[in-house]
Amino acid sequence: MESHIMGDLAPELAEQLETHLRQCDACQRRYEEQKRLIALLQRVFATKRRFA
Numbered sequence: 001m002e003s004h005i006m007g008d009l010a011p012e013l014a015e016q017l018e019t020h021l022r023q024c025d026a027c028q029r030r031y032e033e034q035k036r037l038i039a040l041l042q043r044v045f046a047t048k049r050r051f052a
């Protein structure tokens with residue numbers, strides 16, 4: 001899950017995961033939550049770098 005979001009998963013695995021996410025509400029919610037969390041962390045780190 002985490003590695004898929006970070007973009008270092010093999011393309012065929014990512015495709016399988018996306019197919020599963022379309023069919024599975026629980027994983028879709030988890031995936032969206034993690035994407036939001038990572039976007040938030042990236043904003044925090046970007047802000048820290050600007051003021052370092």
Ligand SMILES: [Zn+2]
Pocket residue numbers: 020024025026027028
């Ligand atoms: Zn699932």
